[in-house]
Amino acid sequence: MNLLPTDEQVQLVDAAKSFLEGEAPMERLRPQYGQVGNHDGKLWPQLGELGFLGIGVAEEHGGLGLGAAEETLVFREYGRHLVSPGILGLVLAGRLAAGDAALTEKILAGKAKVGLSIRRQGGGWHLLEAKDADYVVSYSEEGSELRAVSDYVEVTDIMCMDSHLLLQRAKLSAAKPLRAVKGPELYHVAIQLLSAYAVGVAEGALRMGVEYAKIREQFGKVIGSFQAIKHKCADMAIWAEVASCQVAFSSVVVADKRADAGFQVRASNLVAIDAALKNGATNIQVHGAIGFTAETEAHVYLKRAHVLDTLSGSLREQRTGMLRDPVPA
Amino acid sequence: MNLDFTAEDDLFREEARDWLQDNVPRTPQPPDGWPQREWELAWQAKQYEGGWAGVSWPKEYGGKGLSLTHQLIWFEEYARAGAPNAQLLFVGCNHAAPTLVAKGTEEQKSFHLPKILKGEVLWCQGFSEPNNGSDLGGLRCRAVIDGDHLVVNGSKIWTSSAHLADWQELLVRTDPDVPKHKGITWTICDMKTPGIELRPINIMTAPGHHHFNQVFYTDVRIPLTNVVGEVNDGWNVAMSTLGFERGTASMSEQIRFGVVLEKLIKLAEERLGPGVLEHDEIGARLAQLRAEWAATRAMTYMVVSKSFKGAPGSESSLLRAFVSQLKQRSRRIAVDILGSDSLELPEHDPWIRPYLRTYSETIAAGTSEIQRNIIGERVLGLPR
Numbered sequence: 001m002n003l004l005p006t007d008e009q010v011q012l013v014d015a016a017k018s019f020l021e022g023e024a025p026m027e028r029l030r031p032q033y034g035q036v037g038n039h040d041g042k043l044w045p046q047l048g049e050l051g052f053l054g055i056g057v058a059e060e061h062g063g064l065g066l067g068a069a070e071e072t073l074v075f076r077e078y079g080r081h082l083v084s085p086g087i088l089g090l091v092l093a094g095r096l097a098a099g100d101a102a103l104t105e106k107i108l109a110g111k112a113k114v115g116l117s118i119r120r121q122g123g124g125w126h127l128l129e130a131k132d133a134d135y136v137v138s139y140s141e142e143g144s145e146l147r148a149v150s151d152y153v154e155v156t157d158i159m160c161m162d163s164h165l166l167l168q169r170a171k172l173s174a175a176k177p178l179r180a181v182k183g184p185e186l187y188h189v190a191i192q193l194l195s196a197y198a199v200g201v202a203e204g205a206l207r208m209g210v211e212y213a214k215i216r217e218q219f220g221k222v223i224g225s226f227q228a229i230k231h232k233c234a235d236m237a238i239w240a241e242v243a244s245c246q247v248a249f250s251s252v253v254v255a256d257k258r259a260d261a262g263f264q265v266r267a268s269n270l271v272a273i274d275a276a277l278k279n280g281a282t283n284i285q286v287h288g289a290i291g292f293t294a295e296t297e298a299h300v301y302l303k304r305a306h307v308l309d310t311l312s313g314s315l316r317e318q319r320t321g322m323l324r325d326p327v328p329a
Numbered sequence: 330m331n332l333d334f335t336a337e338d339d340l341f342r343e344e345a346r347d348w349l350q351d352n353v354p355r356t357p358q359p360p361d362g363w364p365q366r367e368w369e370l371a372w373q374a375k376q377y378e379g380g381w382a383g384v385s386w387p388k389e390y391g392g393k394g395l396s397l398t399h400q401l402i403w404f405e406e407y408a409r410a411g412a413p414n415a416q417l418l419f420v421g422c423n424h425a426a427p428t429l430v431a432k433g434t435e436e437q438k439s440f441h442l443p444k445i446l447k448g449e450v451l452w453c454q455g456f457s458e459p460n461n462g463s464d465l466g467g468l469r470c471r472a473v474i475d476g477d478h479l480v481v482n483g484s485k486i487w488t489s490s491a492h493l494a495d496w497q498e499l500l501v502r503t504d505p506d507v508p509k510h511k512g513i514t515w516t517i518c519d520m521k522t523p524g525i526e527l528r529p530i531n532i533m534t535a536p537g538h539h540h541f542n543q544v545f546y547t548d549v550r551i552p553l554t555n556v557v558g559e560v561n562d563g564w565n566v567a568m569s570t571l572g573f574e575r576g577t578a579s580m581s582e583q584i585r586f587g588v589v590l591e592k593l594i595k596l597a598e599e600r601l602g603p604g605v606l607e608h609d610e611i612g613a614r615l616a617q618l619r620a621e622w623a624a625t626r627a628m629t630y631m632v633v634s635k636s637f638k639g640a641p642g643s644e645s646s647l648l649r650a651f652v653s654q655l656k657q658r659s660r661r662i663a664v665d666i667l668g669s670d671s672l673e674l675p676e677h678d679p680w681i682r683p684y685l686r687t688y689s690e691t692i693a694a695g696t697s698e699i700q701r702n703i704i705g706e707r708v709l710g711l712p713r
Binding site for chain 2: 269
């Protein structure tokens with residue numbers, strides 16, 4: 001038993017880190033307020049070239065043949081950089097496409113864009129990052145599907161609370177999905193990676209808040225020396241640590257396809273979304289008025305946390321599920 | 330990253346499980362006083378005789394000399410078997426012993442460690458003083474060197490089980506003229522030494538519950554050979570103990586608490602009906618708590634994983650600060666499930682006294698506020 005990444009896993013994380021620092025700087029999230037849309041689609045071919053889109057895809061299908069543990073480590077980095085959640089669409093599509101060589105190749109190379117669909121309360125669907133996409137992925141415990149974006153009809157654009165993302169309402173036509181799998185396995189991967197992304201959001205907000213607390217001065221001192229601020233930062237550190245440990249644990253459980261994957265992944269989701277929401281909010285408070293503006297990215301961490309919550313089927317739904325499974329031995 | 334245990338680990342787990350199944354005490358643990366002391370010492374002795382005491386302790390002092398992974402497995406099986414939480418023996422097993430292992434002389438180790446392991450002695454802790462709680466480093470209980478003895482005068486407070494203890498780990502001021510952390514000495518005090526007097530202090534869990542003491546020292550003579558580490562280096566010695574407590578020492582309790590939460594879920598279903606888990610605020614809280622206890626287990630696994638690379642650092646403060654509040658939130662829910670029955674305080678109640686007891690969690694061994702200072706300053710690098 002060892003929850004620390006191996007040397008190979010550390011290398012993978014370092015590669016992701018240096019790529020994102022160069023190509024996805026946080027400054028890209030500081031335009032004037034308004035519906036901004038997703039800039040990150042231009043990262044997909046580069047990530048494809050580096051092999052990141054096929055980490056969990058078997059080697060015979062053109063992937064790296066690794067698993068959920070490695071994907072988790074990389075998704076944490078995506079979360080820190082607030083990379084478009086379209087990345088999840090791509091990664092899930094890569095798995096769903098296995099068996100269709102041409103489709104797999106296109107997706108693993110990042111030559112396609114893949115949106116995500118979420119069932120709306122009262123009927124219909126929400127589509128996220130699907131406006132300029134070729135495909136859309138949906139996932140649930142019953143099964144997961146990859147569809148052509150044209151399967152969705154009566155599509156209307158809606159302003160998204162997280163203004164860096166493209167949101168739409170739509171209905172689903174009777175068209176058959178391109179690819180479909182039954183059972184919860186891919187759903188567990190999706191929730192695991194959303195949770196890993198949420199850990200990155202929690203850590204990114206923590207880092208941003210702590211950095212600001214070290215330089216911002218009031219009453220002649222940096223505000224991080226005041227316990228009122230210091231303890232808020234400590235709380236952020238605690239929540240991020242709780243979430244990152246559980247997400248690391250469940251990543252191995254999912255990779256090993258253990259019977260308790262559902263339980264462990266849900267636990268990860270509950271603590272990681274909770275940490276992302278809390279740290280997103282606390283980071284804004286630590287920043288004070290500037291945190292309430294669109295001139296820093298503090299607000300984006302919070303909004304992205306809400307997006308992750310929704311993409312996970314919401315904390316409310318996950319909590320109901322959490323008590324359904326027996327505690328694993 | 331992996332969660333695989335070796336075949337040897339699995340064998341160890343199986344042996345532990347079998348032994349625990351046959352040997353876990355069936356008589357209820359007395360709630361306090363001398364009966365509790367005798368009961369806990371007997372259970373410790375039984376574990377020693379069975380070869381299970383001190384799984385990760387050095388072999389030369391009676392332990393098994395195994396890895397922290399084995400310790401973790403033992404604690405998991407211990408919790409699964411419903412084995413009792415050793416309350417009175419905590420200081421000896423989890424403070425005094427690791428401190429002696431790290432900083433004690435050969436004589437101190439070979440005299441004290443086997444006694445602790447065999448369940449022959451009970452230790453208490455003399456750190457806090459009436460005017461020095463969170464500001465532990467400013468402690469004033471004075472000791473002067475007289476020949477080959479320390480002579481102690483002063484007072485300690487919040488000393489759990491001093492009235493039941495044989496030995497005490499005692500911090501004293503040996504040099505008042507240097508910066509406060511540099512004039513402290515860590516010493517072993519025999520509680521039968523003349524000049525020690527106790528004043529019992531009842532705690533809030535029930536009327537008449539004698540748990541704490543104020544301890545008064547009048548010309549108490551302690552041989553210099555009882556000093557652990559160097560005279561005036563006691564702060565560093567004490568920090569090695571507290572560091573351990575914040576890290577792995579609480580492992581067994583953290584694992585055990587997951588079992589408590591499952592009992593709470595069952596209690597909620599029994600008292601409020603199965604629907605409570607789906608459509609009720611209680612259900613939502615229980616679900617979040619279940620996820621958080623799962624995460625606590627993962628954090629414990631991470632502490633063990635990090636121990637392969639070195640001793641636990643300040644990061645273990647994150648775990649402790651989280652768990653102390655998690656325990657409060659978990660125990661609190663029993664009150665909400667029980668309704669007006671929560672006002673009843675029968676002699677052997679499984680819910681209300683343990684709930685009240687959790688108010689000590691965020692105070693003892695460094696308040697939550699001190700923990701957050703440590704996290705802010707040592708983990709995050711914020712200025713003092």
